[in-house]
Amino acid sequence: TIYFIDGQFTERDGLKISIDDRGYYFGDGVYEVIKVYGGKLYTAKEHINRLFQSASKIKIAIPYEETQFMEIANELISTNKILDGHIYIQVTRGSSPRTHHFPQPAVTPVVSAYAVSNPRPVAAIENGVSVKTVEDVRWLRCDIKSLNLLGNVLAKQEAHEAGCTEALLHRNGLVMEGSSSNMFGVKNGKVYTHPVTNLILNGITRQVVLALCKDLGISVDEKPFTLDEAFEMDEFFLTSTTSEITPITSIDGSKVGSGQPGPLTVKLQKAFALQIP
Numbered sequence: 001t002i003y004f005i006d007g008q009f010t011e012r013d014g015l016k017i018s019i020d021d022r023g024y025y026f027g028d029g030v031y032e033v034i035k036v037y038g039g040k041l042y043t044a045k046e047h048i049n050r051l052f053q054s055a056s057k058i059k060i061a062i063p064y065e066e067t068q069f070m071e072i073a074n075e076l077i078s079t080n081k082i083l084d085g086h087i088y089i090q091v092t093r094g095s096s097p098r099t100h101h102f103p104q105p106a107v108t109p110v111v112s113a114y115a116v117s118n119p120r121p122v123a124a125i126e127n128g129v130s131v132k133t134v135e136d137v138r139w140l141r142c143d144i145k146s147l148n149l150l151g152n153v154l155a156k157q158e159a160h161e162a163g164c165t166e167a168l169l170h171r172n173g174l175v176m177e178g179s180s181s182n183m184f185g186v187k188n189g190k191v192y193t194h195p196v197t198n199l200i201l202n203g204i205t206r207q208v209v210l211a212l213c214k215d216l217g218i219s220v221d222e223k224p225f226t227l228d229e230a231f232e233m234d235e236f237f238l239t240s241t242t243s244e245i246t247p248i249t250s251i252d253g254s255k256v257g258s259g260q261p262g263p264l265t266v267k268l269q270k271a272f273a274l275q276i277p
């Protein structure tokens with residue numbers, strides 16, 4: 001497998017990461033996951049734009065252009081012969097002896113990337129998954145795709161220990177998102193999801209789904225809904241780069257609707273499948 005780090009492509013043995021990397025000390029960096037279908041990147045520009053936005057929100061100046069990331073990603077796909085899988089890109093503030101404040105003078109950010117093969121999660125997409133409700137104790141800048149994922153990790157683990165695939169995060173009684181996905185409810189033919197604020201990550205798949213709803217004439221309300229309302233939804237689904245549109249068939253062990261993927265969810269999945277490469 002060929003990896004990319006610090007401007008170079010290298011075998012795993014050639015990877016050198018400093019113990020002083022601020023990603024390692026502080027989670028001081030940002031990342032993206034981009035899906036690859038049949039050897040082709042999907043919504044790569046949107047992901048790379050969000051990488052630049054996340055970096056700028058934490059005052060990291062990425063020493064690359066968008067086109068260079070596209071070239072790196074395509075090179076990783078071809079040298080590693082990836083068909084279905086994803087690209088992971090990470091940028092940390094750089095390597096410098098441990099002090100909380102930014103290094104002075106500034107150091108060069110460390111950019112790394114790799115590609116992995118992994119098939120589409122067909123079973124989950126067809127049959128649906130279960131989720132566990134977990135209180136959202138993350139910070140107030142969830143709009144940044146930061147490497148600091150401890151809140152997300154603990155929430156996912158809690159769900160996992162309960163035999164669930166994902167955590168349904170709630171804050172002050174309102175549904176936010178998943179630990180690594182966005183959450184949608186369907187009631188009386190209308191789609192509900194949390195609006196874009198500092199409290200959620202504006203998922204690229206979320207944006208694709210909202211565009212598909214528009215194309216299909218499905219009405220959407222980007223308005224927070226309560227955890228109580230979540231249990232009353234006719235359908236529920238989550239979205240993410242790797243999970244695409246995955247139906248949620250139970251919340252805390254109680255069935256959503258009939259307990260089967262709902263018709264509107266299936267309609268959106270079909271529309272989604274038509275526009276991937």
Ligand code: PDD
Nearest residue numbers: 033179180181182201203204205240241
């Ligand atoms: N997770 N919300 C959170 C907290 C996420 O971590 C993610 C993505 C999403 C969905 O975003 P998108 O549709 O752009 O993938 C929402 C990635 C896949 C991960 O951490 O692996």
